[in-house]
């Protein structure tokens with residue numbers, strides 16, 4: 001897993017001990033899950049708009065915002081990026097069409 005994801009996950013855990021005026025992440029935790037989910041929705045929309053505009057710098061910037069807020073959501077739910085990476089690793093090499101056919105059959 002990327003070092004920066006692991007390092008960021010550690011910072012997000014440490015921020016659980018801070019107050020909202022000390023840290024943006026702590027302020028997100030203080031506002032609660034619904035606010036974090038709203039931020040994910042906003043960042044997802046901004047990512048879609050950037051992609052529709054074809055602005056590569058903006059796509060990267062907005063995707064980073066989206067990933068960051070998803071990381072905050074995972075931390076809030078006592079999960080980390082390793083759980084998502086493990087799921088992607090589990091799926092690796094398994095055709096999306098094959099996986100869907102298996103799901104539809106069960």
Ligand SMILES: N=c1c2ncn([C@@H]3O[C@H](COP(=O)(O)OP(=O)(O)OP(=O)(O)O)[C@@H](O)[C@H]3O)c2ncn1[C@@H]1O[C@H](COP(=O)(O)O)[C@@H](O)[C@H]1O
Pocket residue numbers: 008011015022023024025026039064065068
């Ligand atoms: N990667 C990020 C990161 N990406 C985006 N953001 C913040 O996410 C917010 C993006 O939301 P918007 O664009 O909607 O800006 P906004 O209007 O200010 O946000 P709202 O007040 O509406 O929530 C901005 O305030 C950004 O600064 C981030 N804030 C923090 N981090 C990482 O988290 C660490 C801990 O941050 P603090 O908790 O603030 O110390 C930092 O060292 C960084 O590594």
